[in-house]
Amino acid sequence: MADPVRTTCPYCGVGCGVLVTAQGDGNFTIKGDPDHPANYGRLCSKGSALGETLSDDGRLLNPVMDGIDVSWDTALDRVASAFTSVIKEHGPDAVAFYVSGQLMTEAYYVANKLMKGFIGSANIDTNSRLCMASSVAGHKRAFGSDTVPGNYEDLEQADMVVLVGSNLAWCHPVLYQRLAQAKKSHGTRIVVIDPRRTASCEIADQHLAIQPGTDVRLFNGLLSHMAEFGSTNDAYVVHHTEGLQDALKAAQSDAPDLNTVAETCGLEPADVLEFFKTFSQTEKVVTVYSQGVNQSSQGTDKVNAIINCHLLTGRIGKLGCGPFSITGQPNAMGGREVGGLANTLAAHMEFDEASVDRVQRFWNAPLAAQKPGLKAVDMFEAMHNGKIKALWVMATNPAVSLPDANRVREALDICPFVAVSDCVSKNDTIAYPDVILPSTTWGDRDGTVTNSERRISRQRPFRTAPGAAREDWHIICDVAARMDHKDAFSFSGPAAIFKEHAKLSAFENNGSRDFDIGGLSTLDDQAYDELNPVLWPNRVAGEKGQERLFANGGYFTANEQARFLAVRYQAPLQKISIDYPLSLNTGRVRDQWHTMTRTGLSPRLAYHRAEPFVEIHPHDASSYGLQERELAVVTSRWGEAVLRVSLNEGQQRGSVFAPIHWSDTNSANAVVGRLVSPVTDVISGQPESKFTPVAVAPFNATWHALVVTRETFKQPIGAYWTTINGKGCTIASIAGTENIEDWQVWAMDHAIQPTTDWLSFSDKASGQHRFAALKNGQLDAAIFISSSSDLPSLDWIQGQFALDVLDDQGRAGLLAGRPAGETFDPGPMVCSCFSVGVNDLRRAISDGQALSIEAIGEVLQAGTNCGSCRPEIQAVLEQELDIEKVV
Ligand code: SF4
Secondary structure, three states: OOOOOOEEOOOOOOOOOEEEEEOOOOOOOEOOOOOOOOOOOOOOOHOOOHHOOOOOEOOOOOOEEEOOOOHHHHHHHHHHHHHHHHHHHHHHHHHEEEEEOOOHHHHHHHHHHHHHHHHHOEEEEEOOOHHHHHHHHHHHHOOOOOOOOOOOOOHHOOEEEEEOOOOOHHHHHHOOOOOOOHHHHHHHEEEEEOOOOOOOHHHHHHEEEEOOHHHHHHHHHHHHHHOOOOOOOHHHHHHEEEHHHHHHHHHHHHHHOOHHHHHOOOOOOOHHHHHHHHHHHHOOEEEOOHHHOOEEEHHHHHHHHHHHHHHHHHHOOOOOOOEEEEEOOOOHHHHHHOOOOOOOOOOOOOOOOHHHHHHHHOOOOOOOOOOOOOOOHHHHHHHOOOOOOOOEEEHHHHHHOOOOHHHHHHHHHHEEEEEEEEEEOOOOHHHOEEEEEEOOOOOOOEEEEOOOOOOEEEEEOOOOOOOOOEOHHHHHHHHHHHHOOOHHHOOOOOOHHHHHHHHHOOOOOOOOOOOHHHHHHHOOOHHHHHHOOOEEEOOOOOOOOOOOOOOOOOOHHHHHHEEOOOOOOOOOOOOOOOOOOEEEEEEEEOOOOOOEEEEEEOOHHHOOOOOOOOEEEEEHHHHHOOOOOOEEEEOOOOEEEEEEEEEOOOOOOOOOEEOOOOOOOOOOOOOHHHHOOOOOOOOOOOOOOEEEEEEEEOOOOOEEEEEEEOOOOOOOOOOOEEEEEEEOEEEEEEEEEOOOOHHHHHHHHHHOOOOOOOEEEEEOOOOEEEEEEEEEEEEEEEEEEEOOOOOOOHHHHHHHEEEEEEEHHHHHHHHHHOOOOOOOOOEEEOOOOOEHHHHHHHHHHHHOOOOOOOHHHHHOOOOOOOOOOOOHHHHHHHHHHOOOOOO
16 A cells, blocks of 8 residues: 555635555545644544545536637637737736635635736636635734734633634534643633524533624623723733723713623623623633624624634633634645735735835836726626626636626626636536646645644645646646746746745845744755645744743734724614514535535535534424425525525524525535625625525425436426435435426426336326336435425435345335335434444434443444534534433
8 A cells, every 4th residue: 555645625714734645447436634733633524525525526627719629829829819919908907816715725826827917907706705814803903913813722721712603614624623632631711702692502501692793792792891890900900002992982882781792692691791700810721713703794893803702801812712724725824925816915914005015026026907807796896896807716706606696697607718627527606717737636736735823734636637727826837828928937846836936925024024934945855745745933943943922912914912802783684574583694504615526526524414404493483484394486686596494492583594506516505605794894805695585385295206216307397306426326406386297298308218127007096106227236326206295215225226236125115206114214423434324323312222422332332533513413412311401
């Protein structure tokens, strides 16, 4: 067996180290890297399943122009000439790049250099705008720089960790596991502030289910409380900060007393007081915040309201202390470093005259951009208005992920020239471009990423890129060369780009800017290749990087003092109304990533949440006539989606939750971005994706079908459909309202090819129809139709597909639509690693075999590998044992 390749997980901002070993048969084993400081060997369910996502099926293998495969030269010439002619005719601000936190830092760097230095516009923005732009803006306002002051060890060393708008258990699972372990070893107090009761609440001592968007008032109340009761670090405030009096005055008028805070936030005063007291009295506190804070029309103020509390107590930059923004994407931080956001120039420099001059001289650039460019939502609006006439989308899927996704699709349609570089041949955005460029992806690409704690790690290739796929940095440099900028983009490889990036960070820096990796600017190719994970700032070669910043001040403002910000609560900009009486909260599920182009390839990840859903409190569901497992139409001013109803008492009344992962590529009408309001925070430009007024109503399907086939699912049918990859088959869930005269004809037309070994059952009166096609005794395709949504379990039908030959009992089961005899249905998947369903857990608990997480691990193995399912196992335990909490 070959030596493992050390690389980094391509999903969330935790940035776990991964060891990949080639098996010699084309397969790879995946393990957590025990030496990587982000995860010390752990991986979550998504990371553990990376080996199942390495298929070349669905990869984009050739450049495509106007729908036809072409040579690289032809495609690159077209992109370069389209951009050049638009710039010539309409000026540099008529073109734009929309890039991604999935790109390697090196690709990000050359994209930014091309746009801001050589095209002369700052119209480059990134999908990280949707993820953490408010944190960037809040950091800059308070610290004078976009700096995360602490690192992951602080979560383990803290005595209290507050999770604000962060479902760490699902969105950053390995960090959650580190926190859960810390709680076990020294009893960390954990507070979750989130309108929903999420999986992260399973280890919480207190859950404050605040009204959506009221965080500023809660933290203003905390600031006032600490000032009143003397929980302040006066020396720190005096020596290292400014603006306290204004901030305090604003906080006191905004949150004058406990009752006002409690009423606005929808909490009991006693619960608010408990939070204020424990926060005030605990010296080592980390406040972790994520999209629940950032994705708001007041996201920047929320970030500053949190930071204010840490400045007042001097709890920043010390072991176990600090405000801590966690990024959603694998390289959101790398993008921030190079200047991938339209309002940052490069290397954490802004658009002030001195910085523009410095960067222009460093790049020897003819046309450095002088002012910020268009942020994501504004960029697509400018395209819709005809101002942007050429767009290059890199490694992202804006037709799904941006708010008001219908208008984004119109903008892509209107834009005279669109290029997309991506690794997949099909996604919703790829329906629009004139030119599609095949790029590398995890496993075949080479570069660096930076995680949420400022740690730079290598992503190393371990397999050959398929077809003509090319590295993103290479594609961008090829286009730049064709735009007459060959000399500035003649890099020999990612190591050369990284070195230039490092040199720019140190150029005329002398400690004036936080981002300085000058210590890495002398790496030769071999040292770059062997680079171990390293923190920044890293100013001197050989240093291991700075663990924490700001314990002794040293902020990157003109007077080196941090700024308190005077902030006041402001309600979400869109209001609920009679027409749209509920608020929509959007987010992620445990086992999927972004628009599923990679995680969707893994059957075991698909089973955790197999269909797009809307989560709603049972009382609200009853008010709107919705029932568990039925379908609902969710509408907003901007669009509509049809989603499976999931009742959840942890969902706050008056609001619903829907995940962001489904697209038109794998479902009929489940793009949640179509519903989401395009309202943004005026400072950060980040969309308010956590609050859109919506209405819900039953989708009255008259029939429901489950189709399972070894072939690729033929074509979309029914008003509702969604597909997932099963083990060796495709599974589709479908529903419709039209009258079908002959179900057998319909099945043959749309779903399965008849064979000589054909099973069929039809009962028109009850609306039950079942058909199955077998080849050589093995199940080839099956379809189950019912007038209700009660269809066979995925697990059972998968089991039938795995059999070489179906016996008489199996055939009888197919006709009955359920297992023949005494077969146990494991129910919805909880543990993806060991395929343990919720009914497996319930049986083990009720049999008395397993009454704790540890015992469940021993009996069923569930939760013993990646541990991502442990919060859900905990929840099932609590339900079954009818106890308040088992920690
Ligand atoms: Fe990947 Fe999971 Fe680690 Fe995130 S927590 S980097 S998804 S293994």
